Amino acid sequence: MRTVVMGAGRSGLAAARFLAAAGRPVVVTDSRSGPSPDLELALAKAGVPGVWGSHPEALLEGCGELVISPGIPRSAPFVAEALARGIPVIGEVELAHRVLRARNDGSLVLAVTGTNGKSTTTDLVAHLLRTAGSPSVACGNLGTPVIEAVAAGVPGTAYVVELSSYQLESLAGFHAEGAAFLNLTPDHLARHGTLEAYRQAKLRIFERQGAGDLRVVPAAHPEWWEDAPGMGRAARFGWTPCEAWCDGEGRLNLHGAGLLHRDELRLPGAHNVENALAAALLARHGGASLEAIREGLRSYPGLAHRIAFCGEKGGVRAYNDSKGTNVDATLTAIKALPGPLVLLLGGTDKGASYGPLRTALEGKLRRLVFLGEAIPQLTRDLGDLPHEVVPAFDDAVHAALTLARPGDQVLLSPACASFDQFDNFEQRGERFEALIRAWLQ
Structure with a gap:
């Protein structure tokens, strides 16, 4: 049976390429009237056919799975029809997770979500782990599709995955050994309808965590995460004494040990202090030493185009x-x-x-x-x-x-x-x- 990939954006193209390279029958469908020359060439090289301008239900005949791009809601008619027929519907992140776990090669997943700061925090976690000498890659919503990162990865890699609420909607078996929920402000309400529905989508990042996993959460807002699913151990970050906090003198502390003064960070602003604290918790859980975290926080230059x-x-x-x-x-x-x-x-x-x-x-x-x-x-x-x-x-x-x-x-x-x-x-x-x-x- 073939896989249908709905949406020929970056994540959809990455999923289609991977499936085709693995010898799986796959077809891409996209509402655009036709592909750009670059996209047409990429699909041709991968041997992936495309259906353009609409999503004909005939594509669901003989379809074993539908992979949807993040921008496509599960309420879209083509997706709803697939669900009504009992066809599994997943996103590219779920596909990548399945491939990674099947390897059983000692890799781990650290995931980050929130309304703001998730790209910086994701990239910073990967930087801290690399500073510690561990193979690590930042991927997901901030740029590189997870399936691309997994396809190129080596055993023992830490995949630090930025997840948007859209990506979280299409998860099924996804499991992160460490996961952070940074903050919550109204966003994407046209898609989710209410702030509460948006919050519930964010909480899915913790859904399959076990007792040995880490749940990184803001100390100042327990109402955002106290009802989170999963069994992960909560580690808080913020401005009052907790697992990772910045004291009144501006010193960042991790599990009772001093790290550095906030003025030593190259990233400006209180919001980046919070990002650094959350990143330190995830990196420590991923095996980075305190000294490596300290060095990495000092050296991290920040993402391009973000202050x-x-x-x-x-x-x-x-x-x-x-x-x-x-x-x-x-x-x-x-x-x-x-x-x-x-x-x-x-x-x-x-x-x-x-x-x-x-x-x-x-x-x-x-x-x-x-x-x-x-x-x-x-x-x-x-x-x-x-x-x-x-x-x-x-x-x-x-x-x-x-x-x-x-x-x-x-x-x-x-x-x-x-x-x-x-x-x-x-x-x-x-x-x-x-x-x-x-x-x-």
């Missing part, structure tokens, strides 16, 4: 937070930096009010620079604050650098998507960093 320090000139420091594509993310960046700030805002508007930025900017705003298609909305919501209007991206960056004074931070955290002037937030961030490099010379 990344780009350079300093004349007392002006520049930060790239192009990943700040919504108001909540930009709020986090504003709170992470001391100010005064020259803040670049704008791009493709997402429909949310920019008003919440106002309070966070009190006492630390030098100037706002509005750019891109969102200028009318930004002017409506924040136009009474000191600002400049500079539509073109390059000109806006140059204006921000000119406006900054010694001691200021120039921050690109647009609170908008990038699609008015760029293909994605990565391209926008790379352009910002190129302009900063030129400015530094």
